[in-house]
Amino acid sequence: MRFRFALPLLCLLSTPISAASEPAAAVLRAGTVEIVHDPAAVSFLPVDSEALKSLLCNGFPPNGDWAKLSPRGECDLTVDPPGKMFLVTGGGTSIGSAARVSVQPTSWDAWHGSAPVATSCGLWDVAVELDPKRTQPVSELALEPSAMDPAQGVFAGTLRLAALYRFANRDKATVTELPAALSLELSGHWALAPEGAPGLGDGASNLVLFAGIAAGQGFAAPSCATWGGLRCKVCLQPAPEALEMLSPGFPP
Secondary structure: OOHHHHEEEEHHHHHHHHHHHHOOOOEEEOOOEEEEEEOOOOEEEOOHHHHHHHHHOOOOOOOOOOHHOOOOOOOOEEEEOOOOOEEEEOOEOOOOOOEEEEEEEEEEOOOOEOOOOOOOOOOEEEEEEOOOOOOOOOEEEEEEEOOOOOOOOEEEEEEEEEEEEEEEOOOEEEEEEEEEEEEEOOOOOOOOEOOOOOHHHHHHHHHEEEEEOOOEEEEEEEEEEEEEEOOOEEEEEEHHHHHOOOOOOOOO
């Protein structure tokens, strides 16, 4: 009789212990996600300088074929200085297992070429920015949580951008603009800031991209994205303000 009572009792006791050992699902909060260029790495604009020289002096096709600017080989026009990019993400998503979350660009500092492009018709400064006349596409990132900690993990996805190339001729003080549909193929580490973290009250999402948490302190995990279909890379990391949200009580 003792054995018959002890076995159900053992099962009852083991149930809450097993449940408690499983980490609770993390919940994504809607808001702004801020990322910046990694200053320790070289990033490139999606521009073929040789093709650009001919187009700038002879005129772009009537249909504004920006694809003719795509590099055929290695990229040669670097980004300088590094700028910030702001994304907005949807919220309410539980990330107890793999999840897909929406992201949409809202603004960024224009990405400028580090040097002008020299042509037979003068020197041209090159920049790529978000097109203010078009609605930015909504993209998705796939978030995979860590088996040990559902509040961090790895992500991947393609960020689509309604971009605008801007070419400014230094000699003639003229500007040529060319709309473009660009994409950045992203992957890296992510982490969620804990509730009550500084910075969460100003419309920021608790999602921090290109970062992780170890021993209760956030750390940057920079990673290089690539312009869709090209070998041009753009190396990114979390903005300092976003990284601070992962380390409450610690200095930046």
